[in-house]
Amino acid sequence: MKAKITLLALILAFKLSYSQNAPSEVFGGEFIKNTDSSLCLTLEQRNAIFKELNENIALLKRNGNLAFNNAKRGSHPLFIWPVQKASSVTYSSIWGISNYVDHNPNTPNQLTDYNCGTKTYDTTDGYNHQGIDIFSWPFSWYAMDNDQAEIVAAAAGQIIAKGDGNFDRSCDFSTTTPWNAVYVQHSDGSIAWYGHLKSGSLTSKNVGDMVAEGEFLGIMGSSGVSTGPHLHFEVHTNSTYTQLVDPYTGTCNTMNVDSWWQSQKPYLNPAVNAALTHTADPVFNACPTTETPNLSNQFDLNDQVFFTVFLRDQEPGSSLNLRIIKPDNTDLFNWNYNLTDYYQLSWWRWNAFPNIEGEWKWEVTYMGETTTHTFNVGTLSVEEATLENTSIFPNPFNDVVNINSMVKIEALEIVDVLGKSVFKLKGYTSEGIEQVDLAQLSNGLYFLTLYGEQKEKKIIKLIKK
Numbered sequence: 001m002k003a004k005i006t007l008l009a010l011i012l013a014f015k016l017s018y019s020q021n022a023p024s025e026v027f028g029g030e031f032i033k034n035t036d037s038s039l040c041l042t043l044e045q046r047n048a049i050f051k052e053l054n055e056n057i058a059l060l061k062r063n064g065n066l067a068f069n070n071a072k073r074g075s076h077p078l079f080i081w082p083v084q085k086a087s088s089v090t091y092s093s094i095w096g097i098s099n100y101v102d103h104n105p106n107t108p109n110q111l112t113d114y115n116c117g118t119k120t121y122d123t124t125d126g127y128n129h130q131g132i133d134i135f136s137w138p139f140s141w142y143a144m145d146n147d148q149a150e151i152v153a154a155a156a157g158q159i160i161a162k163g164d165g166n167f168d169r170s171c172d173f174s175t176t177t178p179w180n181a182v183y184v185q186h187s188d189g190s191i192a193w194y195g196h197l198k199s200g201s202l203t204s205k206n207v208g209d210m211v212a213e214g215e216f217l218g219i220m221g222s223s224g225v226s227t228g229p230h231l232h233f234e235v236h237t238n239s240t241y242t243q244l245v246d247p248y249t250g251t252c253n254t255m256n257v258d259s260w261w262q263s264q265k266p267y268l269n270p271a272v273n274a275a276l277t278h279t280a281d282p283v284f285n286a287c288p289t290t291e292t293p294n295l296s297n298q299f300d301l302n303d304q305v306f307f308t309v310f311l312r313d314q315e316p317g318s319s320l321n322l323r324i325i326k327p328d329n330t331d332l333f334n335w336n337y338n339l340t341d342y343y344q345l346s347w348w349r350w351n352a353f354p355n356i357e358g359e360w361k362w363e364v365t366y367m368g369e370t371t372t373h374t375f376n377v378g379t380l381s382v383e384e385a386t387l388e389n390t391s392i393f394p395n396p397f398n399d400v401v402n403i404n405s406m407v408k409i410e411a412l413e414i415v416d417v418l419g420k421s422v423f424k425l426k427g428y429t430s431e432g433i434e435q436v437d438l439a440q441l442s443n444g445l446y447f448l449t450l451y452g453e454q455k456e457k458k459i460i461k462l463i464k465k
């Protein structure tokens, strides 16, 4: 894949001009992307996949378990979008597109995507990109750690192969380790490949099992030949499942005439993925270290708040309307910011000092869509300070987990997957952020139950790595 996801560095493009009524100078800009390109799969890996798919299909058929029936081959499926945010994610969106299928058979650097543009890549050794690369944004490693970007079945079908357990924090193309992936055959015989998934995240369903449209398949990761978390979505048809399909219809699509999407998205998708508040600027660490987002929705009176906007496909000549809205719904600041360049990924930041207690809003309107983020200044109201809002990080963890709670926790207990109690703290009280050392537990899946003062409880799935 083309190294558009690692985002090793960021242009910190200071713009010294204040927009009218802006609370501060703007900070931010585009991510510098690594421009190296290589295969999303090596030729050997690709051939091994074809071999495995055909062997598994033959085996399923022999056993009478193959769902696809060539005599009843229907029309091709219509896909839904294969990446969705987890229900816990409050962002507007979590994805962007870095590469389409390359329709120009020549190499190198002879690029034609379905729309006759060059949002694709090829390599000197003759590979033309065969899939669609969809990455997560912002904080792709943080999203991976916290299972925020889910890969779902674009269409119903039967799992023909799956591979899991491979290293999932690749940063370059040097690896020969295979990716983690799920392969689903549809009722017309076509097969969709979902690659680069997070290790251990794959659906528990097995080869031969059926999946529904929209069903969870795994978490976006960076396994195999990859430079950062993204999904490589590739589709093949015909009797040997080797004829490539580009799901997008367009003038320069040389493979298939009609769209395979239920609702084909535009070529570019300019949007606000997230409007967030922070205690400091987010830090984008070197690959594959998880970003330090410095996120917070809770500030003391007159604290400095960092207000960010994370955009995908920022469009030249477009503008953002930005509002910092007080608890009484009047504006502390209301300003516009003009965007002059096309950036696949960009982020912008301003600072302000909210000076009234209560629930505030950070509101960004872009391309007719409004994204509203709420945060609190001063003491939390009783409603918000509940066990429900208690969180655990990091998860998965190594030795120590942090419990971040606004309310008192009276006890906690951890059970393993068999329901056996493996850790207990009673008469323990904590508020704010508390560390709990769980080094003694062996790696695996656990369930943590937190008990509040009113005997209310919350159960959280924990993974020790």
Ligand SMILES: [Zn+2]
Pocket: 001, 002, 040, 099, 129, 131, 132, 133, 231, 232, 233
């Ligand atoms: Zn790819």
